[in-house]
Every structure is written in C-alpha cells, then in structure tokens.
Amino acid sequence: xxxxxxxxxxxxxxxxxxxxxxxxxxxxxxxxxxxxxxxxxxxxxxxxxxxxxxxxxxxxxxxxxxxxxxxxxxxxxxxxxxxxxxxxxxxxxxxxxxxxxxxxxxxxxxxxxxxxxxxxxxxxxxxxxxxxxxxxxxxxxxxxxxxxxxxxxxxxxxxxxxxxxxxxx
Numbered sequence: 001x002x003x004x005x006x007x008x009x010x011x012x013x014x015x016x017x018x019x020x021x022x023x024x025x026x027x028x029x030x031x032x033x034x035x036x037x038x039x040x041x042x043x044x045x046x047x048x049x050x051x052x053x054x055x056x057x058x059x060x061x062x063x064x065x066x067x068x069x070x071x072x073x074x075x076x077x078x079x080x081x082x083x084x085x086x087x088x089x090x091x092x093x094x095x096x097x098x099x100x101x102x103x104x105x106x107x108x109x110x111x112x113x114x115x116x117x118x119x120x121x122x123x124x125x126x127x128x129x130x131x132x133x134x135x136x137x138x139x140x141x142x143x144x145x146x147x148x149x150x151x152x153x154x155x156x157x158x159x160x161x162x163x164x165x166x167x168x169x
Contacts, residue, residue, distance in 0.1 A: 025072035039126035081110030
C-alpha cells in the first residue's frame with residue numbers, strides 16, 4: 001500500500017491531524033455512463049493543470065478522535081457536496097485509508113474553496129493525472145480491487161476479476 005505520510009502535522013487550515021494511523025482518507029468516486037465508468041477528480045486551487053497535487057480524488061486528514069469512515073464521508077461531503085455510502089477498500093495497517101463510492105450520472109457537485117473545478121474522466125486518464133506517485137498508487141490500488149455486479153452497484157472488494165479489467169472490455 002502507498003505511504004501517504006503521517007506523523008504530527010496540521011491541515012492547510014491549521015486543524016490538528018490524528019497522530020494515530022490512518023491519518024486520513026481518499027475516496028475514489030465512480031459513476032457509470034454510456035461509454036463506461038468514470039472517476040471524479042478535483043483540481044486544487046492555485047495549482048497548474050498538471051503536476052503534484054493538481055488533480056486528486058476527494059481526500060483529507062482525519063481529525064484526532066475521528067473514526068476513519070466518518071473522515072472519508074466528511075471529506076467527500078465537504079469537498080464535493082456528495083453524501084454517499086463509502087466502501088472501505090484498504091483501511092487496516094495503512095497511513096491513509098482508501099475508500100470507494102458510487103454515484104449516479106448527472107449528480108450535482110458543490111466544490112469547497114480548496115478546489116476550483118472537477119472532471120469525470122475514464123479510469124486510465126485519472127491514474128495518469130494523479131500525482132504525486134503516492135496518490136496515483138492509491139487510486140490504482142482502489143481501481144484494481146473494486147468490482148461491480150450487473151446492477152452496477154459497488155458490492156465487494158478483492159475479487160479475482162479486477163475493475164481495471166472490466167472497464168477495458
């Protein structure tokens with residue numbers, strides 16, 4: 001699993017980050033379209049169009065005493081306005097918890113002040129855009145693990161048939 005770092009530090013707005021692992025969470029948000037599954041990426045204010053931290057899935061630090069699942073749901077809601085069930089993908093013995101969420105096509109987003117725009121992109125493009133390597137690795141890990149049923153409902157992790165293989169078909 002990727003190491004997102006940890007230790008004692010503060011968020012961009014000065015809030016303390018949990019000293020207990022995992023220190024935060026990333027939520028890979030997926031939707032189905034007529035042309036396939038897409039991933040939600042957020043563009044950080046003040047960043048160029050490419051490079052480290054320019055484009056990432058919704059993510060953020062866990063506050064002291066906050067449950068990791070609550071952190072992932074809070075960050076998703078704060079950064080996008082989306083309230084959705086999050087599915088834990090990698091949450092044990094990691095520095096940064098990885099989750100997945102599924103939303104319907106046409107969902108309205110409401111970005112917070114950290115981000116100036118968003119894009120829904122195919123999984124391969126999402127992986128290419130996300131930097132630094134630790135973010136790319138986390139996104140790739142989720143996409144390679146999450147699977148879907150015919151009903152297009154996020155249902156399980158760790159199945160032999162990977163999500164990446166499914167979207168290439």
